[in-house]
């Protein structure tokens with residue numbers, strides 16, 4: 001790819017959690033021009049809005065991050081919304097980039113696309129070996145369909161679209177909204193509140209035995225921008241940290257960081273989600289030298305500190 005200084009880069013979802021970190025990376029690398037559309041002006045579920053955005057921005061590179069995302073609660077409450085918005089936004093963005101012959105398009109998928117019982121670590125080759133875990137299947141399948149679209153467009157039209165699969169993300173700037181938050185911000189919010197109010201116990205959804213791998217948001221952003229710079233092939237590529245942690249262990253670590261020393265009760269009547277998660281990052285290391293830098297303990301401490309400073 002040509003130098004960032006010569007590129008006009010459109011980052012859909014660029015004002016969101018991951019998007020803000022990606023934009024910070026691009027600025028640090030001296031990007032020529034950065035366009036960050038907001039949903040209020042360009043609703044990317046509408047094809048006319050996507051057409052107008054590309055006409056206004058005329059990008060050389062597109063990084064597509066706009067999405068409706070949430071934790072297990074949001075996925076259970078709004079499966080149809082998560083399916084259709086993510087499918088439509090990605091479809092229209094990839095098509096418009098093809099029509100306008102954009103030089104490079106980066107589509108960001110999700111670990112929720114993997115089959116429920118994928119052998120750990122998840123290899124990209126296992127992506128189609130089964131149905132995703134039921135609670136996040138509509139979201140995961142909508143995102144996975146965009147990989148098929150990207151590969152089909154590359155095969156038929158030679159469009160340069162790459163596809164990345166980050167594991168669960170966390171970090172400063174995450175969404176702490178009770179309805180939409182993922183597990184780390186949800187636990188930080190609840191343990192902080194209980195510590196301050198002196199209440200106990202705190203209930204955590206599921207058995208606590210499910211495992212997750214968390215990637216610090218700045219590491220994910222660096223991986224995405226490195227891939228935009230150096231990776232040009234059709235195969236999907238995982239981005240992960242290599243650290244697998246049980247929800248019970250995670251809850252205890254977050255409780256300690258939030259100053260909560262009361263009881264933690266797991267509620268097995270609530271879903272665990274996927275039983276285990278950790279991705280194989282061999283491809284990312286080989287193709288664009290990716291390696292996560294921020295260990296979970298440090299990332300959690302930075303996220304708790306950010307929450308203390310920025311919460312409403």
Ligand SMILES: NC(=O)c1ccc[n+]([C@@H]2O[C@H](COP(=O)([O-])OP(=O)(O)OC[C@H]3O[C@@H](n4cnc5c(N)ncnc54)[C@H](OP(=O)(O)O)[C@@H]3O)[C@@H](O)[C@H]2O)c1
Pocket residue numbers: 012013014015016017018019037038039040042043044045064065066067068069085108109110111166167168169170175182
């Ligand atoms: N968070 C994770 O753990 C995680 C893990 C793996 C992959 N990902 C992927 O990473 C990407 C970013 O996720 P995130 O966690 O940063 O989400 P986020 O903070 O909710 O940001 C998503 C952004 O998408 C935009 N958006 C939503 N609906 C839109 C619409 N109809 N039209 C235009 N823009 C719309 C929003 O823009 P406005 O602010 O202008 O409304 C928002 O800023 C997504 O593709 C997600 O699937 C996330």
